Ligand SMILES: Nc1ncnc2c1ncn2[C@@H]1O[C@H](COP(=O)(O)OP(=O)(O)OP(=O)(O)O)[C@@H](O)[C@H]1O
């Protein structure tokens with residue numbers, strides 16, 4: 001294997017569909033696989049990764065851009081906060097006014113530095129199609145689109161995926177996330193595929209609705225790193241493991257090609 005990692009962008013067509021929780025859960029899964037992970041919080045104006053992990057306020061991607069722009073950048077690791085032995089975080093700006101000052105050209109520079117320092121770079125985003133997000137979608141090796149059983153979300157996802165088809169972008173997987181709104185079951189899988197006009201690659205089931213999710217967040221814990229989760233939520237833990245291992249398998253296939 002060469003020393004270049006894989007970048008994965010967790011994206012959606014609507015807000016509140018479980019991107020941040022899924023980003024954190026995947027980080028836990030990659031840790032279980034022994035991979036070094038960087039979570040980049042590119043939800044620039046409302047990022048919640050540091051808050052969810054109880055990481056103290058420190059440097060953020062804003063400081064990276066500021067220093068880079070002022071020729072005072074030295075090392076990428078100066079902007080990173082450690083969560084545990086495997087997981088590091090590049091936090092989002094604390095003040096939304098800082099986010100407005102971040103030039104999208106830094107997406108490429110940040111991802112380039114990240115990918116040579118980590119096995120996996122997991123990027124949490126927002127659903128807004130800002131310049132920043134469009135560049136992130138363009139540059140990530142893999143996009144994981146989360147979609148829920150919600151008509152508005154599904155219609156938005158259809159539009160988004162049709163844009164992807166127009167520009168021949170194929171490096172995405174669709175995850176139906178039933179765990180965030182377990183009571184929403186208006187459409188069956190067949191209808192959902194028909195609405196979004198795309199395949200569903202993975203399903204996070206209703207069973208993965210975590211009643212005490214708030215206590216995980218308050219304690220800065222990652223759900224998939226909890227010892228009981230792998231057995232209590234075996235089916236969905238296995239799905240997350242499958243998503244993670246498929247990404248690495250496909251990455252290796254491309255390297256061999
Ligand atoms: N598996 C789950 N079980 C219970 N609650 C969940 C689950 N996944 C997500 N949630 C809850 O749903 C809400 C939305 O999740 P999350 O913040 O991850 O979505 P998001 O797509 O990142 O939202 P945004 O677009 O605002 O960034 C949160 O309050 C979260 O705690």
Ligand SMILES: [Mg+2]
Pocket residue numbers: 019020021043048124125
């Ligand atoms: Mg979020």
